[in-house]
Amino acid sequence: MMMDEAQEPSPIDPRNRLNDLSGREWTYALRSVISTRYPTRGPEAYAHHLRRLHPSPKPPQLMAELVRFFTKRGGHVLDPFAGVGGTLIACSLEGRSAIGVDLSEVYAACYAEVCATLEIAPQPYIIGDSRHLQRYPAITAQRFDLILTDPPYAQMLAKPKTGERKKRGQGAATPFTDSADDLGNLGYWEFLSALRDLFANTIPLLRPGGHLVLFTKDLQPSPDHHNMLHADIVANLRDLPGLEYRGYQIWHDQSQNFYPFGYPFTFVANQVHQFILIFRYRP
Numbered sequence: 001m002m003m004d005e006a007q008e009p010s011p012i013d014p015r016n017r018l019n020d021l022s023g024r025e026w027t028y029a030l031r032s033v034i035s036t037r038y039p040t041r042g043p044e045a046y047a048h049h050l051r052r053l054h055p056s057p058k059p060p061q062l063m064a065e066l067v068r069f070f071t072k073r074g075g076h077v078l079d080p081f082a083g084v085g086g087t088l089i090a091c092s093l094e095g096r097s098a099i100g101v102d103l104s105e106v107y108a109a110c111y112a113e114v115c116a117t118l119e120i121a122p123q124p125y126i127i128g129d130s131r132h133l134q135r136y137p138a139i140t141a142q143r144f145d146l147i148l149t150d151p152p153y154a155q156m157l158a159k160p161k162t163g164e165r166k167k168r169g170q171g172a173a174t175p176f177t178d179s180a181d182d183l184g185n186l187g188y189w190e191f192l193s194a195l196r197d198l199f200a201n202t203i204p205l206l207r208p209g210g211h212l213v214l215f216t217k218d219l220q221p222s223p224d225h226h227n228m229l230h231a232d233i234v235a236n237l238r239d240l241p242g243l244e245y246r247g248y249q250i251w252h253d254q255s256q257n258f259y260p261f262g263y264p265f266t267f268v269a270n271q272v273h274q275f276i277l278i279f280r281y282r283p
């Protein structure tokens with residue numbers, strides 16, 4: 001269904017305590033595949049030329065859609081894996097307040113430069129380890145409506161690429177940081193367990209009825225495991241006290257390149273999508 005801009009906006013249901021969307025906007029936001037091709041140049045690129053310093057920056061427009069669905073104007077958002085600020089920029093655009101945390105001073109500095117370029121006030125950004133958020137009173141002093149975040153995809157980016165991408169000279173590993181505290185430098189099962197511990201401490205920072213929305217990608221299957229990281233994350237988090245798994249949406253990123261993986265021998269998936277996993281906190 002496409003929104004018809006010519007139609008009058010439909011009213012907001014007075015019982016709606018989640019967001020400021022009309023019934024029509026709500027219905028559109030529920031589509032199971034969000035397919036996008038955001039510009040990487042010009043004002044709609046939101047300083048992509050700076051943000052591309054990061055190996056996996058999230059488009060602010062995409063994060064803004066989620067912010068609009070899972071919060072009301074003036075809502076509070078936490079991103080414990082903030083990178084160069086996809087979530088934080090979205091919150092500035094949508095009139096929400098946010099706090100970001102990331103291990104990397106380089107990404108924090110990049111976010112500050114992006115804000116200066118876009119002429120938006122930077123949201124608070126803590127350089128630190130999100131496994132220990134209780135160290136930061138600025139975070140523990142409030143309750144959030146939404147944790148919107150994009151953790152590492154286990155070790156996906158910390159490993160050199162093989163096959164077609166290696167042949168094309170694009171095989172270098174692109175770890176987020178070289179820190180031992182970086183969850184992206186952990187093996188698959190260690191990563192899952194660290195992520196679970198992190199969210200066990202972080203979920204109680206949500207207000208009752210608040211949401212955890214997180215991005216992830218699957219890894220290629222190996223002989224010993226399917227490596228559907230999205231399914232393993234759900235299985236690992238869904239029994240945290242008060243956390244209810246609500247389902248997922250798929251983000252289809254049309255700007256991703258296709259490679260002839262496996263050609264001419266066997267099927268190898270070319271992943272041009274990510275999973276957006278949605279949980280609600282009902283303590």
Ligand SMILES: C[S@@+](CC[C@H](N)C(=O)[O-])C[C@H]1O[C@@H](n2cnc3c(N)ncnc32)[C@H](O)[C@@H]1O
Binds near residue numbers: 058086087107131152
């Ligand atoms: C997929 S990226 C997030 C990108 C972000 N959404 C953006 O738009 O730039 C994951 C981030 O997690 C950070 N990270 C990894 N382990 C961390 C930890 N223990 N505490 C805080 N940040 C961490 C990495 O530095 C990296 O920037």
